[in-house]
Amino acid sequence: MNAQELELIDTARGLVASGKGLLAMDESNSTCNEEFAELGIAQTMDVRRAWRELIITTPRLAEYISGVILYDETIRQESREGPSFLNVLADTGITPGIKVDLGAKTQAGHPGEKVTEGLDGLRGRLQAYFQMGARFAKWRAVITIGNGLPSQGCIEANAHALARYAALCQEVGLVPIVEPEILMTGEHGIEECGKVTEQVLHAVFNQLYEQRVLLEAMILKPGMVLPGLACPKQETADQVADTTVHCLLRVVPAAVAGVAFLSGGQTGEQASARLNAMAVRFNAYGSPLPWVLTFSFARAIQRPALAIWNGDDTNKAKAQQALLHRARCNWAALRGDYDIAMEGNG
Ligand code: 5MM
Numbered sequence: 054m055n056a057q058e059l060e061l062i063d064t065a066r067g068l069v070a071s072g073k074g075l076l077a078m079d080e081s082n083s084t085c086n087e088e089f090a091e092l093g094i095a096q097t098m099d100v101r102r103a104w105r106e107l108i109i110t111t112p113r114l115a116e117y118i119s120g121v122i123l124y125d126e127t128i129r130q131e132s133r134e135g136p137s138f139l140n141v142l143a144d145t146g147i148t149p150g151i152k153v154d155l156g157a158k159t160q161a162g163h164p165g166e167k168v169t170e171g172l173d174g175l176r177g178r179l180q181a182y183f184q185m186g187a188r189f190a191k192w193r194a195v196i197t198i199g200n201g202l203p204s205q206g207c208i209e210a211n212a213h214a215l216a217r218y219a220a221l222c223q224e225v226g227l228v229p230i231v232e233p234e235i236l237m238t239g240e241h242g243i244e245e246c247g248k249v250t251e252q253v254l255h256a257v258f259n260q261l262y263e264q265r266v267l268l269e270a271m272i273l274k275p276g277m278v279l280p281g282l283a284c285p286k287q288e289t290a291d292q293v294a295d296t297t298v299h300c301l302l303r304v305v306p307a308a309v310a311g312v313a314f315l316s317g318g319q320t321g322e323q324a325s326a327r328l329n330a331m332a333v334r335f336n337a338y339g340s341p342l343p344w345v346l347t348f349s350f351a352r353a354i355q356r357p358a359l360a361i362w363n364g365d366d367t368n369k370a371k372a373q374q375a376l377l378h379r380a381r382c383n384w385a386a387l388r389g390d391y392d393i394a395m396e397g398n399g
Contacts, residue, residue, distance in 0.1 A: 057226055061270035062310070064188050065228045068148060069272055069311025069345045073119040074383050075230075077315070077351035078108055079152035079191060081124060094364035098126065106132045107362060108355070109141050111373040117384040120148040122191050122230070122349070128182065139186045150189035150230070151182045153218070157195040166207040169194045169214055172221075179225045189228035191274070192218040198249050198281065199239040208256045216260035223267055230313065230349065232274035233257050237317050239281035243288050247278045247300045254304040268308040274349050275301070276317045277327055290323075294330035298342070307343035314346070316353030321379045322396060324353035329386035336389075347387060354379045 054062075068075065080088065085104075086096035094100060105127045108114075121142065128151055131137045142149050155171035169192065179190065194211035196203045211233065219229035233253050235246060254275070261268065278297040280287055288296070301312060316324040328348055335342055354376065362372035385391040 058223075058267055058270060061223060061226065061228055061267065064148070065270050065272055065310035068120045068189060068228065069313060069347050071119045072384070072387060073117055074347045074380070074387065075120045075122060075150070075313050075349035076108070076114075076118045076354055076380065077122045077191075077349050078105060078127065078355065079122040079124045080351065081152075081156060082126060085124075088359065089364070092360060092363055094359075100364055101126065102130050103133075103366065104359065104362065105130065105138065107358075107366075107369055107372060108376060109138055109145075109147070111376050113377060114380060115145040115147050117377070117380040118147055120150050120189060122150045122152055123187075124152055128185060128187065143186070148188050149186055150191060151187040152193070153178060153182070153190045153222075154192040157193070160207055160210060163204055163207050165197060165200065165202055166204060167195050167197075168207065168210045172214060172217055175218065175221050176225065179221055179227055183225050183227055187227060189230060189272075190218075190222045191230040191232060193232040193234055193274075196233060196235045196249065196253055197238070198235060198241045198245060203249060203253070208253055212253070212256040212260040215257055216264035216266060219261060219266045219271055220264040223270060228270055228272065228310075229266070230272045230274050231257065231261070232315065234315055234317065235276050237276070237279055237282050237319075240283045241281040242284050242286060243278060243280040243293070243296055246280065247296055250275065250278050250300050251304050254301075258304065258306060268306055269310055271309060272311045272313050272349075273305060273309055274313050274315055276315050277319075279317075279319075282318070290326040290330040291334065293327045294334050297327075298331055298335050302342075305344065309344050311345040311347060313349035316348075316350040319353055321353045321357060321382070322393065324348070324350060325379075325382040325386045325391045326393070328383060329389055329391035332387055332389035348383045350379075350383065354383070
């Protein structure tokens with residue numbers, strides 16, 4: 054391996070094998086604004102900046118979080134006191150990453166399905182982010198279950214784009230996070246989610262192989278294998294843990310540096326409990342599993358804190374405590390040490 058490949062592997066391992074997790078704060082402006090609107094928070098660039106500043110200046114965040122995923126607007130911003138967000142992160146030792154897809158768009162000829170865009174001009178954008186200081190990147194594909202979906206055409210188009218993106222990232226020195234998200238919406242059962250997850254991951258790893266992506270220097274960001282939100286049967290955390298890990302064992306090559314789960318709309322407590330069950334049942338941290346398991350949550354870490362902050366900086370300290378609490382719960386879950394009793398101490 055050459056020096057750049059060895060450095061990429063070091064970065065990937067530093068992100069996932071540190072016993073910490075990732076914090077996704079890469080909501081596009083439209084997603085961030087939707088979340089603000091739900092709480093009656095003003096949807097302006099300065100309010101988005103203030104929220105992101107609150108997150109990255111949370112005291113002791115670096116004890117539980119190895120890297121944060123930023124958005125294009127955020128990576129260029131400065132804190133109120135002056136230092137850039139990137140300098141604030143550098144001071145805490147948290148590695149900055151960047152979302153580089155341009156969103157999931159309606160896929161032609163595939164009613165109800167989406168394909169993620171952003172490959173045109175991607176090499177130049179990645180080079181610029183690397184120069185700024187980013188050391189990893191993220192691209193999300195969205196797959197829907199239900200009414201005969203997903204189609205093979207949707208799976209293949211998204212898998213191909215993920216692999217092209219991942220290869221470009223490694224060319225410029227960024228570790229790619231490869232995120233094929235199977236949406237939780239729907240009435241399907243956990244078995245159907247497992248079947249689709251397996252089918253999608255087969256396609257993704259086939260394309261990653263075709264595009265010559267170095268698996269040791271990438272991180273997979275899947276969802277847990279879960280029943281649809283509207284499914285009457287909701288499995289226990291232990292059942293979710295077993296189904297998820299057995300599915301991943303069948304399709305994720307052992308060389309992959311790590312698996313960092315998205316939360317996908319689970320509550321903070323659900324996400325922590327299910328992660329914890331995986332650690333307990335598979336001794337995931339420092340374990341016999343071929344890859345490290347960790348988290349890369351957005352909503353399951355940010356949501357309670359955002360509601361407390363509510364756009365008002367007089368609530369900042371309490372919101373930071375809530376954010377840190379969720380980060381700590383997930384950190385404990387990686388060790389199998391999370392207990393619902395921790396929720397009383399938030
Ligand atoms: C699935 O979403 C990713 C993980 O977040 P959750 O833990 O809340 O599921 C997240 O990184 C997502 O990709 C970003 O929020 C960006 O989403 P948009 O839709 O704004 O591109």
